[in-house]
Amino acid sequence: MGQTNNKIGFIPLRKNSKGIPNKNKKKLLGRPLFTWVLTEAIFSNLDKVFVFTDDDEIIDYVDRHFKWSPKVSCVKRSAENASDTSSTEDAIMEFSSMINNEFDIFCLLQATSPLTKRADINQALAKLTNNNLDAVLSVVKTHRFIWSKDGNSLNYDYNKRPRRQDFDGLLIENGAVYCTKKTSLLKSKNRLSGNIGILEMSEDTLVEIDSETDWQLVEQLLISNFKTSKSVQRINYLILDVDGVFTDGKIVISKDGEFSKTFDMRDGMGLEIIRQHNVKLMVMTSENSKVVEQRMKKLKIKNVYLGVKDKYSFLEKICTEKNISPKEIAYIGDDINDLSNMLRCGWSFCPSNATKPIKYYADITLNHKSAEGAIREASEFIINYNQRFDEL
Structure with missing residues (x-):
C-alpha cells in the first residue's frame, strides 16, 4: 500500500x-x-x-x-x-x-x-x-x-x-x-x-x-x-440547478442522444442584472450536457459543475475551498436531489412547478414556473433583499 x-x-x-x-x-x-x-x-x-x-x-x-x-x-x-x-x-x-x-x-x-x-x-x-x-x-x-x-x-x-x-x-x-x-x-x-x-x-x-x-x-x-x-446574512452567491429550474424539465431526444432543451431569455437577463449587484453565480447539475455547457457559456457563467450526483458533499468542497459560508448562499432547486442543499443554504427557492417535497421545504415557492421566469423572479427577490440588508 x-x-x-x-x-x-x-x-x-x-x-x-x-x-x-x-x-x-x-x-x-x-x-x-x-x-x-x-x-x-x-x-x-x-x-x-x-x-x-x-x-x-x-x-x-x-x-x-x-x-x-x-x-x-x-x-x-x-x-x-x-x-x-x-x-x-x-x-x-x-x-x-x-x-x-x-x-x-x-x-x-x-x-x-x-x-x-x-x-x-x-x-x-x-x-x-x-x-x-x-x-x-x-x-x-x-x-x-x-x-x-x-x-x-x-x-x-x-x-x-x-x-x-x-x-x-x-x-x-x-x-x-x-x-x-x-x-x-x-x-x-x-x-x-x-x-x-x-x-x-x-x-x-x-x-x-x-x-x-x-x-x-x-x-x-x-x-x-x-x-x-440558519441565520440572516447577505446573499453573496446564487447556486442553480438546471433541469426543472433553467428548463421545464423536458428534453428533445434524437437518435444521437440529447438534442435540445428550452431556456427562458428573461432568466438570462435576470442573472446578468444580479451579477451587477455583486452576487456570484454557480450552476450545479447531475447531468453531463453539452447543451447546458453551451448555454452557460452564452450566459458567461464560469462556475459550472456538471455530472454532480451528490450535490451536498460537492457544495461542501466548494465552500471549503472558497471559504464560503452556506448561510450566504441562495439555492434554487426543483427535485429531491437538491433538498439537502436547500435545507442548509441561507435561502432556498423553487419554481411553482417543483416537486411536492421541495415546495414543502423551500423558503420561497416562486410564482413562476421553471423556464417561464422563475429565475428572473428569484433574482429580483435577492436584489431587493440585499438592498434592504445593506441598509441595516
Whole structure:
C-alpha cells in the first residue's frame, strides 16, 4: 500500500439488510444514507477514509462521484464477512489485513448514524491521542430510568425518584464513532480494549437507523438541525440547478442522444442584472450536457459543475475551498436531489412547478414556473433583499 496513513476512517457496508432493504443506498433527504457520514469523515482530521463493502453499486457510486476527494477509497468486502452472521470485528480484521495494517489510528464509523459530525470524529481522535488511551467510543447521556424484566430498578431508587436536574443519568453507547490504536486493535481483535475513554455526543444521536420508524425520526432530526442553524446574512452567491429550474424539465431526444432543451431569455437577463449587484453565480447539475455547457457559456457563467450526483458533499468542497459560508448562499432547486442543499443554504427557492417535497421545504415557492421566469423572479427577490440588508 506504500506510505502509512496515520489516521484512517472505516465505513463498513453490507449489500443486504433485513430491517430496511438496500438501506445504505436509500435516499435520506435526497442522498444515499452512507454519504452522510462519509462526507463528514472527508472533512474531518482523518487522513484516509475507506468504504468497505460487498455492494458493487456503492463502489461504483463512490468511485465516480467522490473522485474529487483524494481521501476516499473503496475496498471490496468478502461474501463471508458480509453475511447476517458475520460481525463488525470480523470485517475490521479482514480489512486490516488487506491493507497490511498500514495505519496508526483506526476509526470505525457507522452509516446508520447519519447525525455524526466531523467535530465528533475530531474530538474522538484528539481524546485518543492526547489522553494516553487505547480506545475511545461515543456515548449519549440519557435521563431515562432503567428497569429489569423482573421488575427491579437498575439506575435509581424509585422510592426517592430524583428530579431530572438532580439526576446524573446514564451513558449509553450510540454506535456512531469508535477509535482505537493499531497495537490495541491487533492485540485484542476488538474495536475496544485496554484503557477506554468516552466521547459524549448530543442526545439526538442516540437514534441508529434499524427500522422505518428510526429512518423517519432521523430525517426529521436532520431537517430540524438545518433549520435551527440558519441565520440572516447577505446573499453573496446564487447556486442553480438546471433541469426543472433553467428548463421545464423536458428534453428533445434524437437518435444521437440529447438534442435540445428550452431556456427562458428573461432568466438570462435576470442573472446578468444580479451579477451587477455583486452576487456570484454557480450552476450545479447531475447531468453531463453539452447543451447546458453551451448555454452557460452564452450566459458567461464560469462556475459550472456538471455530472454532480451528490450535490451536498460537492457544495461542501466548494465552500471549503472558497471559504464560503452556506448561510450566504441562495439555492434554487426543483427535485429531491437538491433538498439537502436547500435545507442548509441561507435561502432556498423553487419554481411553482417543483416537486411536492421541495415546495414543502423551500423558503420561497416562486410564482413562476421553471423556464417561464422563475429565475428572473428569484433574482429580483435577492436584489431587493440585499438592498434592504445593506441598509441595516
